Amino acid sequence: MTTTLTAEKLAQRAVDVNVLTEQDLNGVWAEFGTRAVDYEPFKQSLVRRGLLTNYQLDRLIEGYRNGFFYGDYKILYGVGAGTFARVFRATHVRTGELFAVKVLRSRYSRAGGDDKRDLFRREGELGAQLKHPNIVGIHEVVSSGATNYIVMDFVEGQNLRDFYKVRGKFDPLDATRIAADMMAGLNYAFLKGITHRDLKMSNVIVSSEGDAKILDFGLAGMEGAEADEANPRTIDYAGLERATNVRKDDTRSDIFFAGCIYYQLLSGKPALAETRERSQRLSKSRFMEIKPLLDVAPGVPLPLARIVTKALELDPARRYQTPGEMLADLKVAAKRVAEAKDNPALLEEQVKLEGQDDAGEARKLMIVESDHKMQDLFRELFKKQGYRVLVTTDPERLFQRIYDDVKAFDVIMLSSGQLGREALDAFNKLGGDMRTKLIPTVLLLGEGHGVLAGEAQTTSSRIVVKMPLKGSELRAAILKALAGK
Known part of the structure; x- marks a missing residue:
């Protein structure tokens, strides 16, 4: 039988659950x-006077007797909800100070939810170790039976995902400030031996003052089932870790996903193809097929694009090694871009040279040439274009260097000038060895050596050119070999 709710009955419910006192009433x-008094005017008065929030009022009307307090914290209203927990705005009952209270959903607090409770508790305990302006602070962790909640700083603002939905692409300097805040928080945690492992826009809060703060460090360094490919919260990390063969707590994975966020803020487009399909999210190709930022957003200042490119390197060794390294570059780049607002020529002078990769790093060009005058000409030609030029006179020295480190060079040029057939043999040897066949290589045949071209084993990244030719044509051949890789 449904009980008709009157003003007095509603008032009594509020007193019974301690959300109001007789003095309030x-x-x-x-x-x-x-x-x-009539029921409707009474309800309106309670809300208008600030005695009850709509959330509290709705729970009273529905007959709930719990969910109004967690420990010393009075719940005001909900501010967010996820798969595992809800987040509420709350006040401390004695001080009136505002906090956020994160409450584990009831289905995980009951019997059978031990793994979720343990994960939730771990999230709170790890986060409580981190006290930094760019990390949402945790003040209290309660995990006892069916009572599981975390008390956090209440940040007036909204999560970056919702902010982005409203705003879309960010101004480059605004995006860089957010990226720098993220890296400052990540670096502080890194220095304490803690990684995040679930970095995404919804785990970054932007305060009303414009500061970015990271939350939810709970999956940091997790081992076992909760951190493997079956966990929906970490599946993107699992895909990257599997593709790059790194440990689950490698800070460079956090850097990669911070780079994804920065990419999207700058371009208005996601770096990774968005999909709910588990197999696609775990696929290595998803991480390999990120479009260069400047192809997607040509107007992004080059110093910022270089940072994104380095952060998103698939090879962890080529990525930033610590959040602090990326933070340092962000600060320098932000200063350059800010200065260029009044003097655009400052950025125009930084146009990427053809000898630099997308991150602005010099490509390593090994030249095999026995004529010293030609060595000097080649050095001058390619150094001007931003290459790091290395020279040897002996093909055998080349192979010694490569076998010591197959990544020692980005591209090789063999000149037959005084070497003749020896240069051709070295070219074909490189192409026939599984360790070196993919290294972009150009064979420059001197005058009188053109007949050797027919014996050269060529591919899209292994090219033969003949003298005489212009310096620009030789440069184009090097670029063609690099592009064919």
């Missing part, structure tokens, strides 16, 4: 001059 009764 006396002021309301005085306003109406009687307790025999």
Whole structure:
């Protein structure tokens, strides 16, 4: 049988659950001059006076007797909800100070939810170790039976995902400030031996002052089932870790996903193809097929694009090694871009040279040439274009260097000038060895050696050119070999 709710019955419910006191209610009764007040005006008065929030009122009307307090914290209203927990705005019952209270969903607090409770508790305990302006602080962790909640700083603002949905692409300097805040927080955690392992826009809060703060460090360094490919919260990390063969707590994975966020803020487009399909999210090709930022957003200042490119290197060894390294570059780049607002020529002077990769790093060009005058000509030609030029006179020295480190060079040029057939043999040897066949290589045949071209084993990244030719044509051949890799 449904009970008709009256003003007095609603008031009694509020007193019974301690959300209101008799003293609070006396002021309301005085306003109406009687307790025999209509239900609707009474409800409106409670909300108007700030005695109840709509959340509290709805729970009272529905007959709930719990969910109004967690420890010393009075729940005001919900501010967010996820798969595992809900987040509420709350006040401390004695001080009135604002906090956020994250409450584990009831289905995980009951019997059978031990793994989720353990993960939730771990999240709180790890986060409580981190006290930094760019990390949402945790003040209290309670995990006892069916009562599981975390008390955090309440940040006036919204998560970056929702902010981005409203705003879309960010101004480059605004995006860089957010990226720098993220890296400052990540670096502080890194220095304490803690990684995040679930970095995404929804785990970054942007305060009303514009500061970015990271939350949810709970999956940092997790081992076992909760951190493997089956966990929906970490599946993107699992895909990257599998593709790059790194440990689950490698800070460079956090750097990669911070780079993804920065990419999207700058371009208005996601770096990774968005999909709910588990197999696609775990696929290595998804991480290999990120479009260069400047192809997607040509207007992004080059110093910022270089940072994104380095952060998103698939090879962890070529990525930033610590958040602090990326933070340092962000600060320098932000200063350059800010200065260039009044003097655009400052950025125009930084146009990427053809000898630099997408991150602005010099490509390593090994030249095999026995004529010293030609060595000097080649050095001058390619150094001007940003290459790091290395020279040897002996093909055998070349192979010694490569076998010591197959990544020692980005591209090789063999000149037959005084070497003749020896240069051709070295070219074909490189192409026939599994360790070296993919290294972009150009064979420059001197005058009188053109007949050797027919014996050269060529591919899209292994090219033969003949003298005479212009310096620009030789440069183009090097670029063609690099592009064919």
